[in-house]
Amino acid sequence: MNQSPVPTAAPGTPVDSALPAGVDGEAAGDDETVTIPTPRTLPPRVEDEGDSYPLPGRGLERHRWIERPAEAFSKEALVKRLIGGIHSWRDYPASLRLWFWLVPAITAVIGGILRFFRLETPHSLVFDETYYVKDAYSYLVSGYERSWPDKANDSFNAGNPDILLNSPEYVVHPPVGKWMIAFGMWLFGSDNPFGWRFGAALTGTLTVFLVSLIALKLFRSHTLGAVAGLLLAIDGHHIVLSRTSLLDIFLAFWILAAFGALLLDRDDGRRRLASRLAAQAAASPGGRPTPGQLLAGPWLGMRWWRLVAGVCLGLAVGTKWSALFFVAAFGLMAVFWDINARRIAGIRSWPSAGVLKDGLPAFLTIIPTAAATYVATWTGWFLSKDAYYRQWAATNPAPGLDWLPNSVRSLAHYHLEAYKFHQGLSSDHPYESSPWTWLVMGRPTVFYYQSPKPGTPGCVAETCSSAILPVGNPIVWWGGAIALVVLLFWWAGRRDWRAGAILAGVAAGYLPWFMYPERTMFIFYAVSFAPFLVLALTYVLGLTLGRSSDPPWRRRSGLYMLALVMVLAVLATAYFYPVLTAEVVSYQEWRMRMWMPSWI
DSSP: OOOOSSOSSOTTSOTTOOOOOOBTTBOSSOSSSOOOOOOOOOOOEEEETTEEEEOOOSSGGGOTTOOOHHHHTSHHHHHHHHTOSOOSGGGSOHHHHHHHHHHHHHHHHHHHHHHHTTTTOSSSOOTTHHHHHHHHHHHHHHSSOBOOOTTHHHHHHTTOOOOOOSSBOOOOSOSHHHHHHHHHHHHHOSSSHHHHHHHHHHHHHHHHHHHHHHHHHHHOOHHHHHHHHHHHHTOHHHHHHHHSOOSHHHHHHHHHHHHHHHHHHHHHHHHHHHHHHHHHHHTSTTSSOOHHHHHHOOOOOOOHHHHHHHHHHHHHHTTOGGGHHHHHHHHHHHHHHHHHHHHHHTOTTHHHHHIIIIIHHHHHHHHHHHHHHHHHTTHHHHHOSSSTTTTTGGGSOOTTOTTSOHHHHHHHHHHHHHHHHHHTOOOOOTTOOOGGGTTTTOSOOOOEEEOOOTTSTTOOSSSEEEEEOOOOOHHHHHHHHHHHHHHHHHHHHHOOHHHHHHHHHHHHHHGGGGGOTTSOOOGGGGGGTHHHHHHHHHHHHHHHTOOTTSOHHHHHHHHHHHHHHHHHHHHHHHHHHHHHTTOEEEHHHHHHTOOSGGGO
């Protein structure tokens, strides 16, 4: 099985192309040379055991991207051109179908062990858990955020959370992530750290499963699916965010789920296009659609995976508003995919047809679905009578807007005030970091640090340390940063849609933060695009494996390189694991893991 993520001879690419080898022998409709059906009379073909091959020669007959008109618009030819030979896990040989699910499951189990082991440590609220865990408990009790008395953390840490005040609390983040934290507290209780953090650990583990599945879908390689899942499973940054109940791990999960749904929609849309064009061709005397039918192509009907993507994006925005950038990026990405599908299929006015027949329906499907999902996440606030700003509209009439329900105007005012808060958030913080430093982990945020006394369990030195530092795996983050440059060239030069899709995920989670240089920011915001960084590194590792036509020594060299990277990544996680999970170590051991002065 070939492992490189780039096709040997993608549909629409000359056989003697210099492109790297394909994954499992077929490309998923890569953006290479367009397959244009031609009415040209082709030379006779040689039949060999039922398969047709062009005669050797120096002309166009050498290239399998030329097809006879009667064959070019058959459903089989269109599907092969638009998607490739493998459409889903069912298209794998029977011996590999089980591994399609087993590989992600194994990587998720590894990720789950690293996330759930000693999850209850430390037995206290960590960093911003002081906000989100207590908000989640308030949701369980009231359905909205309520205030807490002074020194509430001490009572909460002692296992006595039932000290809520009756007054509402002003918060600036939507409810979804806090409801997901509340789910773990509902299952395992609100009086213990395992219950506080269960939702985050489960979500982080499911994210590992998802990224492995998505890598299988993108690269059509079980090896690269395992690589992607394992790299995310052992990434220290992702491990810490999965072991502490902050909102960002939930944001990353819903974003990745939306990306996966759009990948499925991409294939679904292309299958529909192939089926409807083939039906038009079959109904035409010449065996191909009429010029009028090829001008814009058919409508593709309801795209159900777009609804799923809309729900996931609505839940992502319902976790943090920064997901709005992913809504925009993913929406444009999906439309570009559809426009290119019409181009490859032979539609003449593919830019305008893609915008009108794919872009407009995509907007009308994804955006209203995401908006309705987002509003639904505020159900607890709507059902309450005394949540923060719940009765604002009743005491603030708005001439000309009286036709709006008071609850809607009150929620709109709440959002306006929260937006002003985020825009004005510029207070100094000892662990704030500029986005320029995120990819190199210039300033990780210390979530927890204690100096246990000698005699404390685990402390066998004069001075000991117990810390939680969300530092990413150096192999993953530094290697991923280099991989992004490679992907940029592969996307711009080779027009590989997979490179562009991964870059879109990174760009949506990373670049918008540069627009707010004065805002207080932290490196753990980067977990939203960490899965895409892992996919970028996996892509490049796939390139190192070489093409299926390469000599054995080249393939072995690529395999050794991949194995070396994976071994180094595992060793790096093992080395940093004590400072990811608040293990008690000697001060000297802690200090040895602080590779940069800015990490302290």
